Amino acid sequence: VVDTGTSHLGIPAPADQEVGGLLTTEAGDMLDCRLADSPEMEIELKGYTLKLQAANYMRRLPLREGVTVSSPQGVHVPAIESNSTVPNPAAKAEQNYSLSEFHAYCAEGQDITTEEGCRAAASKLGLEFEHSWEGPADHHLCLFAQDGRDRVYFNIAGAAAAAVPPNPFYRSVCAQAVVPEKSMAVAAAQEEKEEEVKRF
Numbered sequence: 001v002v003d004t005g006t007s008h009l010g011i012p013a014p015a016d017q018e019v020g021g022l023l024t025t026e027a028g029d030m031l032d033c034r035l036a037d038s039p040e041m042e043i044e045l046k047g048y049t050l051k052l053q054a055a056n057y058m059r060r061l062p063l064r065e066g067v068t069v070s071s072p073q074g075v076h077v078p079a080i081e082s083n084s085t086v087p088n089p090a091a092k093a094e095q096n097y098s099l100s101e102f103h104a105y106c107a108e109g110q111d112i113t114t115e116e117g118c119r120a121a122a123s124k125l126g127l128e129f130e131h132s133w134e135g136p137a138d139h140h141l142c143l144f145a146q147d148g149r150d151r152v153y154f155n156i157a158g159a160a161a162a163a164v165p166p167n168p169f170y171r172s173v174c175a176q177a178v179v180p181e182k183s184m185a186v187a188a189a190q191e192e193k194e195e196e197v198k199r200f
Contacts, residue, residue, distance in 0.1 A: 009057060022039060023038060023057065025037070025038055031061075031062075031134070031156065032060055032061075033054070033059050033061065034054055034055040034058045034059075035054070035055070036054045036058055038058065040052065040053055041057060059114070060114065060115075060156075061114065061156060062158050062159070095120075095124070095175060096124070096175075096176040097112075097121040097125050097173060097174060097175055097176060098125075098176055099125070099144055099171040099172070099173060099174070100171050100172040100174055101171065102146070102169065102170070102171055103167070103168045103170065104165055104171070104172060105140065105165055106141075106173075106174035106175075107174065110174040111140075111141050111142075111172075111174070111175070112142040112175050113141060114154075115132045115154045115156070117142070117175070118132075118141070118142035118152060118153075118154040118173060121152070121173045122142075122152035125152075125173070127150075127152050127173075128150075128151050129151070129153075129154075130151035130153050131153065131154075132154040132155070132156050133153060133154075133155060133156070134155070134156050135155045135161065136157045136160035137157075137160070137162050137166065138155055138161060138162055138166060138167070139155060139161065139165055139167055139170045139172070140155055140157065141154065141155055141161070141172070142172065142173040143155065143170045143173060144170070144171045144172075144173055145167075146170070146171055147167070147169035152173060
């Protein structure tokens with residue numbers, strides 16, 4: 001089974017650092033990393049080899065310096081004898097979003113770095129996404145223009161965007177920390193314990 005909805009490749013540790021190093025390239029002035037001169041990746045499956053070009057595995061926008069989207073531990077899968085699925089505690093996690101103060105960027109680690117993510121955030125917040133644009137020296141990434149337009153936009157200018165928010169009527173659209181929902185069993189046990197406390 002291949003999850004085609006994912007935006008990241010999971011590389012088993014300890015090979016994650018070696019593979020990451022082979023696939024990482026400096027963006028320079030490039031605005032679309034999918035056009036980077038990067039190696040072809042081959043994933044061998046039973047009876048089939050999946051070949052991926054940079055256009056298949058690269059993000060569209062370059063990452064700003066100091067930003068990472070990888071896990072420092074790589075992907076760890078416990079050894080299992082059966083063919084059963086490894087439970088994922090974050091499977092029911094739901095992404096939440098918020099708006100920053102006026103004339104401010106998101107807190108560290110809360111930036112929305114893709115147009116797709118910006119569209120999803122706008123939808124979740126009940127706001128209308130207008131379009132992406134390239135605005136050097138303008139507010140970076142995903143923003144809500146509360147200047148009469150009241151629309152969400154995504155700036156693809158990357159590193160050419162303003163280091164400090166330039167417009168007092170713009171608010172950043174930010175991703176909040178993802179907190180997994182409690183499992184039904186945990187929630188039921190907690191409710192039962194609360195009922196016992198009420199009885200005494």
